[in-house]
C-alpha cells in the first residue's frame with residue numbers, strides 16, 4: 001500500500017523503443033497483470049506488445065470480442081485485485097464510454113491508452129489527430145472526473161504510463177494515457193532507471209460497509225474472494241437499497257467523484273515551462289505538437305522574439321491555475337492543435353488574455369515552420 | 380424455510396425483507412432456489428462472486444447477499460465476469476441474468492463466454508419480457524404476445540438461447556420452469572459443480588408487465604400458462620412439429636463435453 005520503490009524488470013540502461021513498446025514496458029514495470037483489448041489501428045501495437053510480454057511476467061492477456069467487452073473485463077479484473085489496462089483508438093474509445101462512467105462511479109482503478117486517430121467515425125487509421133480531448137473528459141453520461149496524461153516523447157510514454165497506474169491506484173479513478181500515432185509509432189531512446197516508484201492501492205479489511213464513505217477521501221478497496229462481501233454497482237439506487245434516500249446518495253456520489261480529484265488537482269497536474277521569462281506571447285501545447293512548438297519557440301528566441309511556451313503534461317483535470325497565471329502575465333496565448341480548438345476553448349475559460357487558436361485537421365503533424373510563421377504574425 | 384437461509388443475507392436485510400421485486404414475481408422463486416442449491420452443496424459464500432446485469436433480475440443478489448456482488452452494466456455481465464475469473468480462477472461465479480440482458484444487448488458476450496467455455500454458472504431468468512423498463516418486447520417474447528412496444532402482437536419468433544449456447548460450446552445446458560423447483564435446484568447444483576460454461580434457462584414470470592397485457596393478470600394464471608407451455612423431453616417425444624410449435628422443452632439438454 002502506498003508508494004514504494006521496486007527494481008526495474010528491464011535492465012537499467014538506454015533502450016531503443018517505439019512509443020507503444022514503452023507503454024507496454026511501463027505497464028509491466030507498474031505491475032499491470034491483466035490486459036484486454038480489441039485490435040484498432042494505431043493502438044493495436046500495444047496489445048500485440050503486451051501479448052508477447054505477458055508470459056514473461058505471469059500476466060493475463062486476452063483479446064475480447066469488442067472494446068466494450070475489453071473495458072468491462074478489465075474492470076472485473078481490477079476488482080479481482082489486478083492492475084489492469086486496455087488500449088484503443090477513437091472508434092473503440094467511443095464504444096467504451098458507458099463503462100468508463102461505470103469505472104468512475106465505482107471508483108475502479110483502470111488505465112486506458114488512447115492512441116488518437118482522425119475522426120469522426122472510422123476516419124483514418126494511419127494519419128494524425130488529437131481530437132479526442134473532450135471525449136476523454138465528457139464522453140460518458142453525468143458528472144464525473146477522469147485523469148488524462150499527454151506524453152510528448154517515447155521516454156514519457158514509459159514514464160507517464162507508470163504515472164497513469166500510480167494515479168489510478170492512488171485515486172481509484174480511470175486514467176487515460178492520451179497519445180497519438182506520431183508518438184506511439186515514433187522510435188527513440190528511453191532511459192530505464194534501476195528503481196521505479198510505484199503505488200499499490202490501499203486494500204480494505206473485513207466486511208465492506210454498504211453505501212458511501214462519509215467524506216471525499218479515497219477509501220481502501222475491497223477485492224473479490226477475500227470475504228469482504230464487496231458490493232460494486234453503478235446503479236445509485238442499489239448502493240444501499242432501502243437504507244438511504246435515493247436523492248442523498250445521488251448528490252453525495254456526484255460531489256464525491258468531483259472533489260476526490262479536483263481537491264487534489266495541484267498534486268495531480270504536471271506541466272513544463274520554457275522561455276517564459278519576459279515572454280509576451282506564450283504557446284500552450286501538448287503531445288506531439290509540443291515538440292514542434294518548442295523548436296519554433298527556440299528559433300524565435302534566438303531571433304530575439306519574446307515568446308515562451310507552456311507544455312501541458314496533464315490535460316484532465318485541466319491545469320486551470322497555471323493557465324490563469326500565464327494568461328495574466330502575457331498579452332497573447334497561441335494554441336496550436338490537431339483539432340478544432342478543443343484545448344483553446346478550455347483555456348478561454350480561465351483567462352481574459354487574448355487566445356489565438358490554430359487548428360490543423362488534415363492528418364499531418366503541425367510543423368515547426370508553420371508555428372514560426374503564425375507566431376511571427378502575432379509578435 | 381426462509382429462516383434457514385438467513386445466513387446468506389447481510390444482517391441489514393435479514394429481519395425486514397424489502398425486496399423491490401413485485402409480489403408474484405418469478406425471479407423471487409429463483410432467488411430461493413439458488414440459495415438452496417448453494418446451501419445443499421455447502422459452498423462458502425466467501426468463495427462466490429455474483430455477477431449481475433441490469434433488469435429486475437439484478438435485485439436477486441444486489442445488495443443483500445452476504446457475498447461479493449458485481450452489479451454491472453446492462454448486457455455486459457459476462458464480459459466483467461471474464462476479467463474477474465481470468466485473473467482469479469478461484470472465484471466461483473454465478474450470474475442470474477434477464478432474457479433481454481443476455482439475449483438482446485448482451486448476446487455477443489454470451490456467445491463468446493460459451494465459446495471460451497468460461498467456468499461460469501449462468502441462470503437465465505426468462506420472463507419473456509423486459510420487466511424493469513415496463514414490459515417491452517424481448518427476444519424471448521412469444522409470437523403474437525402483446526407488450527408495451529408490440530401493441531398489435533409480437534411479429535417475430537422467440538429465441539432459443541439454450542440452442543445458441545450449446546452450439547457455441549457450452550458444457551452444460553438445461554431448461555426448467557419455476558414450476559419444477561426441485562429439478563431446478565438439482566440443475567443449479569450440477570451447474571455449480573460443472574467445470575466450464577454451465578447454462579440454465581429458468582422459465583420465470585412477470586405478472587406485472589407480461590401477465591397483465593396478455594390476460595394472465597395473476598401469478599396463478601401465469602403459472603398455469605407456464606405449466607401448459609413447458610413440457611418435458613419425454614412429453615415432447617412423438618409430438619408433431621405442429622403440436623410442438625408453441626411448446627418449450629424442459630430438461631437437461633446437454634451434459635458434459637461434446
Ligand SMILES: Cc1ncc(C[n+]2csc(CCOP(=O)(O)OP(=O)(O)O)c2C)c(N)n1
Nearest residue numbers: 433434435436453477478479480509510511
Ligand atoms: C445501455 C442500456 N440500455 C437500456 C437500458 C434500460 N434497460 C434496463 S433493464 C432493460 C431490460 C430488462 O429486461 P430483462 O433483461 O429481460 O430483465 P428483467 O427486468 O425482465 O428481469 C433495459 C432495456 C439500460 N439500463 N442500459
Ligand code: SF4
Nearest residue numbers: 400401404435510585
Ligand atoms: S416487473 Fe415483472 S420481472 Fe420485474 S419485479 Fe415485477 S414481476 Fe418481477
Ligand SMILES: [Mg+2]
Nearest residue numbers: 477478508510
Ligand atoms: Mg426479462
